[in-house]
Amino acid sequence: MNQSNSASLPEQDLLNTILCDLKRTVGEYTTATTESACPTVRQMFTHLTNDTLRLQGEVFQLMQQQNQYVVPSKALREELDKQIQQSQKTQQQSRQFVQQTLDGVGQFQPMAQQQPNSQNSNYM
Known part of the structure; x- marks a missing residue:
């Protein structure tokens, strides 16, 4: 496997890309949840949303600990x-x-x- 492509982007850029993608995915899952008529499908998207939110929070915390994400003012x-x-x-x-x-x-x-x-x- 060629590692040169992933090595060309700095870690902060990779993490920022992942963070942005997780945010977008949460939005898509939320839309799918609200538009699901089937309770089983709705529950599946709810779980996917929650799991993605958890992962997004972990990536955010990692970036914040490494001073790679500036928190907006309170x-x-x-x-x-x-x-x-x-x-x-x-x-x-x-x-x-x-x-x-x-x-x-x-x-x-x-x-x-x-x-x-x-x-x-x-x-x-």
């Missing part, structure tokens, strides 16, 4: 709290929307069955 606590509150609010609104939509599905189905050819402005 965020203000107020900003973090604001973002957490906004995320919680969005999550609650999403839950309410889903619940209202699910509750409304039973109400709209009989109408659609009674008038299959009607032009309803609520549906496009």
